[in-house]
Amino acid sequence: xxxxxxxxxxxxxxxxxxxxxxxxxxxxxxxxxxxxxxxxxxxxxxxxxxxxxxxxxxxxxxxxxxxxxxxxxxxxxxxxxxxxxxxxxxxxxxxxxxxxxxxxxxxxxxxxxxxxxxxxxxxxxxxxxxxxxxxxxxxxxxxxxxxxxxxxxxxxxxxxxxxxxxxxxxxxxxxxxxxxxxxxxxxxxxxxxxxxxxxxxxxxxxxxxxxxxxxxxxxxxxxxxxxxxxxxxxxxxxxxxxxxxxxxxxxxxxxxxxxxxxxxxxxxxxxxxxxxxxxxxxxxxxxxxxxxxxxxxxxxxxxxxxxxxxxxxxxxxxxxxxxxxxxxxxxxxxxxxxxxxxxxxxxxxxxxxxxxxxxxxxxxxxxxxxxxxxxxxxxxxxxxxxxxxxxxxxxxxx
Numbered sequence: 001x002x003x004x005x006x007x008x009x010x011x012x013x014x015x016x017x018x019x020x021x022x023x024x025x026x027x028x029x030x031x032x033x034x035x036x037x038x039x040x041x042x043x044x045x046x047x048x049x050x051x052x053x054x055x056x057x058x059x060x061x062x063x064x065x066x067x068x069x070x071x072x073x074x075x076x077x078x079x080x081x082x083x084x085x086x087x088x089x090x091x092x093x094x095x096x097x098x099x100x101x102x103x104x105x106x107x108x109x110x111x112x113x114x115x116x117x118x119x120x121x122x123x124x125x126x127x128x129x130x131x132x133x134x135x136x137x138x139x140x141x142x143x144x145x146x147x148x149x150x151x152x153x154x155x156x157x158x159x160x161x162x163x164x165x166x167x168x169x170x171x172x173x174x175x176x177x178x179x180x181x182x183x184x185x186x187x188x189x190x191x192x193x194x195x196x197x198x199x200x201x202x203x204x205x206x207x208x209x210x211x212x213x214x215x216x217x218x219x220x221x222x223x224x225x226x227x228x229x230x231x232x233x234x235x236x237x238x239x240x241x242x243x244x245x246x247x248x249x250x251x252x253x254x255x256x257x258x259x260x261x262x263x264x265x266x267x268x269x270x271x272x273x274x275x276x277x278x279x280x281x282x283x284x285x286x287x288x289x290x291x292x293x294x295x296x297x298x299x300x301x302x303x304x305x306x307x308x309x310x311x312x313x314x315x316x317x318x319x320x321x322x323x324x325x326x327x328x329x330x331x332x333x334x335x336x337x338x339x340x341x342x343x344x345x346x347x348x349x350x351x352x353x354x355x356x357x358x359x360x361x362x363x364x365x366x367x368x369x370x371x372x373x374x375x376x377x378x379x380x381x382x383x384x385x386x387x388x389x390x391x392x393x394x395x396x397x398x
Contacts, residue, residue, distance in 0.1 A: 013168035013186060017135050020166075021051055036133075049133040050126030054141060058121070060106035064099055064113065065091070068124055073282040075129045090127055094120045094154060116147035120154060127158070134158065136167040145173055152176050174216040187225040188236070190243040195251050203251060207242050303334040 018024045020034055022043045033040050036048070059067060068090065072083040091097045096117065104121070105112015113121070119139055126134055139155065140148035152172075156179060159165045169176070177183070178197045185192040185200070193200050201217050204210070204224065211220045225242070227235040246252045307330040316322060352360060 013170070014137055016186070017051075017137055017166070017168060021045060021049070021135065023051075045133075048131060049135060050129065050131040052122045052126050052134065052136045052139060054137045054139075056118070056122040056125070058104045058118070060104045060110055060112060063101050063103055064096055064117075064121060065101060067104060067121070068128070070282050070285060071125045072128050073285075074279055075125075086128060090124045093127070093157075094124050096120055096124060114147070115143050116150055119143065119147075119151050123154065123158070131163070133164045133166065136165065138168050138170055140169060140172065140176065148173065149176060149179075152179050171222055172218050174218065177216070177218045185221060185225065187239045187243065188227075190239075191246065191252075192225060192239070192243050193246050193251065194255050199251065203246070203249075204242075206249075207245055303330050306330075 015028070019028075019030055022034075022045070034045060035041060036045065041048075062070070065087065068087045069083065072078070072087055076083060076086070078086060091100050099113050099117055103110065103112050104118070112118075123134070123136070123139075136155065139151050143151065155165050155167065159181070167180075169180075180197060182195065183197055183200050184194045193203055195203070197217070200221070201211050204217075204221065209220065209224050211217050225239055227239070304327060307326060311323065311326055316326070
């Protein structure tokens with residue numbers, strides 16, 4: 001059991017997680033094996049683990065409970081009653097009970113839950129299937145120090161409940177650094193250290209890089225393992241020396257000795273795959289709640305206003321029955337058009353738009369005045385060419 005942060009930007013943290021989970025490995029040459037309890041696991045690791053990505057794509061118009069309930073249908077084969085109990089347990093475990101009826105929110109469009117709550121919601125989705133291992137890609141990125149510490153406390157509680165939590169962390173605060181059970185430092189694709197945070201501080205002191213008093217150990221590590229511009233050769237030599245010291249020293253030898261002692265034991269049972277029909281039903285349900293019901297008033301209001309105005313201008317019958325019938329016909333036509341448009345949007349390929357088109361054709365705000373002058377020049381040039389062409393035609397017709 002342990003929580004392992006990998007500290008250093010560009011050292012291969014996310015690549016290592018992708019290697020564990022057999023994700024996004026196209027064009028990547030991988031050597032070695034991924035084993036669980038001494039057994040080669042391969043792609044089967046996804047059945048016994050969860051992956052909390054750095055940025056989760058939520059359905060912002062749903063509430064926290066609605067989103068978790070739909071995720072529970074997609075990730076588990078439990079009955080409805082047991083799913084609801086599981087959702088309640090996860091909400092309480094991750095401190096999301098107070099915001100369970102709040103909408104998740106859409107950035108820049110709809111205000112929703114806070115960043116810390118969104119990060120905990122990501123963990124909650126992965127914990128629905130009760131995985132034995134939870135991988136977290138930079139769970140504290142974008143959070144303030146208080147929220148980051150709260151997230152790490154939540155992860156520590158999950159680890160103490162019998163799960164293995166593997167995190168990638170970039171430049172944590174000093175109090176966060178000391179909260180982890182084990183740390184693994186990566187630099188240039190090599191292991192610079194593996195052990196407890198206290199052992200890490202002692203190791204760097206042995207290598208000639210002591211941590212000053214009241215200084216963040218993580219900052220010292222990053223500065224020591226960083227490759228500074230115009231000092232690449234010196235920095236790489238220092239990094240190589242530290243990695244060699246770890247591999248040949250007591251910490252590295254102890255790590256290899258512990259690995260040699262690992263014996264094959266039973267792999268934790270994986271979750272059963274939810275059948276295709278349940279997945280389609282859950283996704284359609286979420287789409288119906290998130291999109292159709294949310295936008296129904298907006299889609300209907302303009303059409304109803306138009307039909308009422310036209311109905312009054314044309315002078316149709318003012319009986320309630322006729323008005324309601326016309327309203328129904330207008331509503332059905334408008335919804336059919338919306339459904340047709342959504343169908344085309346889902347089937348048709350995506351095309352560049354707005355900023356992408358402007359960037360593709362080199363439109364720049366700094367050239368605005370020049371572009372306007374060129375357009376004025378085009379007016380005179382085109383009129384001149386047209387005048388010359390017309391004059392030639394008249395001359396030839398004579």
